[in-house]
Amino acid sequence: MGNMRPVFIISQKTKAIMAEEESGYYRAKILEGDTEKFSIHKPLQIIDNSCLVYGASLEGRKTSVKQILNSASKLPIPVNVNEGIYMMPTASTKNKDCVWLSYQHIHTYEQRDDKTYITFHDGTGIYINTSENAFDQQFKRTSQVIVHMNGSTLFGKHWHPFW
Numbered sequence: 282m283g284n285m286r287p288v289f290i291i292s293q294k295t296k297a298i299m300a301e302e303e304s305g306y307y308r309a310k311i312l313e314g315d316t317e318k319f320s321i322h323k324p325l326q327i328i329d330n331s332c333l334v335y336g337a338s339l340e341g342r343k344t345s346v347k348q349i350l351n352s353a354s355k356l357p358i359p360v361n362v363n364e365g366i367y368m369m370p371t372a373s374t375k376n377k378d379c380v381w382l383s384y385q386h387i388h389t390y391e392q393r394d395d396k397t398y399i400t401f402h403d404g405t406g407i408y409i410n411t412s413e414n415a416f417d418q419q420f421k422r423t424s425q426v427i428v429h430m431n432g433s434t435l436f437g438k439h440w441h442p443f444w
Contacts, residue, residue, distance in 0.1 A: 289320045291331040291360050291368065291383075296401050298324045298368070298381040312407070324381050325374055328358055335361040349429045350422055357384070357423040362430050369423040371409045371416060378410040384423050390416055 289311060291298070297312040300323065307319040309327055320327060329339040339358065346356045357369040365385050372379040386401045392413035399416075400406040409416065428435070 288322060288330045289318065289327050290334050291327065291366060293364055293366060293385070295366070295383050296386040296403075296405075297383065297407060298327055300324055300377050300379070302377060312405075315403070315405070324379070328360065328368055328381065331360050332358065335363075335366075345430075346426055349426050352422075355419060355422075357419070357426050359426060359430055365427075367423055367427055369419050371411050371419065380407070380409050382409075384420075384427065387420065390420070 289309075292313070294314045295311060296314075299310050301307045301310045301319060304319070307321060308323045309320040311318040311320060311327070322330070325339070332339045332342055337359075342358050342360075343356055346358065347353055350356065355370050355373060357367055360366040360368055367384040368381045369384055370379050370381055382399065386403075387399060388402045389400045390397050390413060392398075393408070395410075395412070396408045397411055397413045397416045398406055398408055
């Protein structure tokens, strides 16, 4: 293997992925469990690689979500539907302030000054550079995708979404 760094794969323990600006080497910081990890890959590359490992491409996922939400911006990504891993961006993916959060880890969120503080189920938390209102909208959009993708599991095989 030599110096090949393994590609980070999102798991159920992954809470957040953000761009790493300060290091000249690393491109992403990952909050996982109670540790911080760093990757030489950008957040979007990590999401793409993770989707591929779980059997779908980022582009394919985006296409499905675009249809569900009838939107093309700030799309939440179902990384692994079977394990309930859905990553939601807090801003446009081109924005360096964009943080990808794992839906299943979010406990509460509240406006604090001009930022939103996210509390995870394990009691830790982070500030993100967006309003609570904008975050709430993203959270609800992600819920909509989850219900759509798991509807038959949740509501029986004859369930059919109206949207």
